[in-house]
Amino acid sequence: MTPTFAVISGAQVQEALKGRESETAELIEAVYRQHDAGGTVNPPSYFLRFPDRPTARIIALPASLGGPLRVDGLKWISSFPENTASGLPRASAVLILNDPDTGYPYACLESSVISATRTAASAALAADRLSRERTRPTRVGFIGTGLIARHIHTHLAATGWEFEETGVYDVAADSAAGFRSYLERAGTQGKITVHDAAEPLIRSSDLIVFATVAARPHIHDPAWFGHHPLVLHVSLRDLAPEILLASANYVDDVEHCLKADTSPHLAEQLTGKRDFVDGTLADVLTGRARVPGDRTVVFSPFGLGVLDLAVGRFVHDEVARRGQLHVVDGFFNELRRHG
Numbered sequence: 001m002t003p004t005f006a007v008i009s010g011a012q013v014q015e016a017l018k019g020r021e022s023e024t025a026e027l028i029e030a031v032y033r034q035h036d037a038g039g040t041v042n043p044p045s046y047f048l049r050f051p052d053r054p055t056a057r058i059i060a061l062p063a064s065l066g067g068p069l070r071v072d073g074l075k076w077i078s079s080f081p082e083n084t085a086s087g088l089p090r091a092s093a094v095l096i097l098n099d100p101d102t103g104y105p106y107a108c109l110e111s112s113v114i115s116a117t118r119t120a121a122s123a124a125l126a127a128d129r130l131s132r133e134r135t136r137p138t139r140v141g142f143i144g145t146g147l148i149a150r151h152i153h154t155h156l157a158a159t160g161w162e163f164e165e166t167g168v169y170d171v172a173a174d175s176a177a178g179f180r181s182y183l184e185r186a187g188t189q190g191k192i193t194v195h196d197a198a199e200p201l202i203r204s205s206d207l208i209v210f211a212t213v214a215a216r217p218h219i220h221d222p223a224w225f226g227h228h229p230l231v232l233h234v235s236l237r238d239l240a241p242e243i244l245l246a247s248a249n250y251v252d253d254v255e256h257c258l259k260a261d262t263s264p265h266l267a268e269q270l271t272g273k274r275d276f277v278d279g280t281l282a283d284v285l286t287g288r289a290r291v292p293g294d295r296t297v298v299f300s301p302f303g304l305g306v307l308d309l310a311v312g313r314f315v316h317d318e319v320a321r322r323g324q325l326h327v328v329d330g331f332f333n334e335l336r337r338h339g
């Protein structure tokens with residue numbers, strides 16, 4: 001068999017994932033369970049940083065997935081927050097899929113959408129599973145309203161969530177206005193309120209989504225969480241350790257999440273312990289952990305490369321099934337070992 005190599009564009013990725021939010025949530029749940037059972041290899045992400053561009057980074061996430069979606073690969077994702085000043089998204093990415101039998105890479109996919117999709121699917125799954133033994137939230141609030149917040153809202157709405165109120169807060173007024181306009185175009189039911197500070201949004205929401213680009217905690221007062229909301233702490237560095245220590249905490253992977261100055265990492269540094277982590281999402285999915293109804297619940301997902309691989313392979317197989325793979329002729333051109 002001659003190895004082939006295909007390039008899958010962002011347009012093809014979006015077409016393959018359109019309307020598939022429930023399937024994606026099931027896929028993400030299966031991968032969390034597989035990761036929990038030891039059926040993955042997911043080493044630490046490698047952060048490339050630049051002394052002359054301190055806000056920028058490019059992260060490499062190598063990973064290997066066993067089971068029905070068996071595939072190896074690498075996600076290579078840039079974060080350049082200054083891009084948004086000109087309207088360009090912050091993150092850009094490619095995903096390489098490797099054949100687990102030969103090691104040959106067989107596809108390169110535009111991956112900003114794959115990354116946003118797996119992040120949003122994970123957040124929607126967590127919102128559902130972490131609220132099953134609590135009162136289901138009816139008032140959602142978004143703090144940080146860029147591309148990730150939009151994808152999370154889309155996945156919540158597509159997996160059955162309806163809210164009486166949607167709160168919006170962003171330090172950049174144009175981001176808040178853009179998100180509000182998206183909510184209106186998406187036909188969002190209920191009241192939409194744009195807040196001019198985080199506190200009133202937090203106090204008036206029972207599901208709170210953090211999707212900012214804050215590098216260090218900017219929310220310090222545990223009293224704002226006195227009503228015990230469910231918090232999807234997707235941007236990982238917004239909450240002061242004191243807030244986590246007063247909450248029930250769930251992560252995707254303990255080793256991954258307690259790194260890179262995330263809020264859980266800061267809480268570990270402050271206390272010298274990890275016992276503030278109540279479990280992983282997989283612990284909740286498998287019934288090993290119970291989620292309290294009378295405490296604030298915080299989900300901090302570091303983001304696992306195996307999730308990108310699973311969604312990437314799903315997209316690849318869907319594009320191939322439709323007969324739309326763009327294979328690069330002669331990509332591998334040295335295929336006889338002795339010439």
Ligand SMILES: NC(=O)c1ccc[n+]([C@@H]2O[C@H](COP(=O)([O-])OP(=O)(O)OC[C@H]3O[C@@H](n4cnc5c(N)ncnc54)[C@H](O)[C@@H]3O)[C@@H](O)[C@H]2O)c1
Pocket residue numbers: 079081084089090091115116119143144145146147148149169170171172175211212213214218234235236301302303304
């Ligand atoms: N955990 C994961 O798996 C995962 C995956 C993907 C992205 N992320 C994170 O999600 C975050 C959002 O990504 P994005 O692509 O939507 O970025 P973005 O730049 O499009 O949007 C971020 C928004 O946050 C706002 N913001 C910054 N600081 C704020 C603050 N203190 N309070 C309120 N708003 C603030 C900005 O003005 C901006 O509008 C990033 O931090 C990214 O690293 C996490």
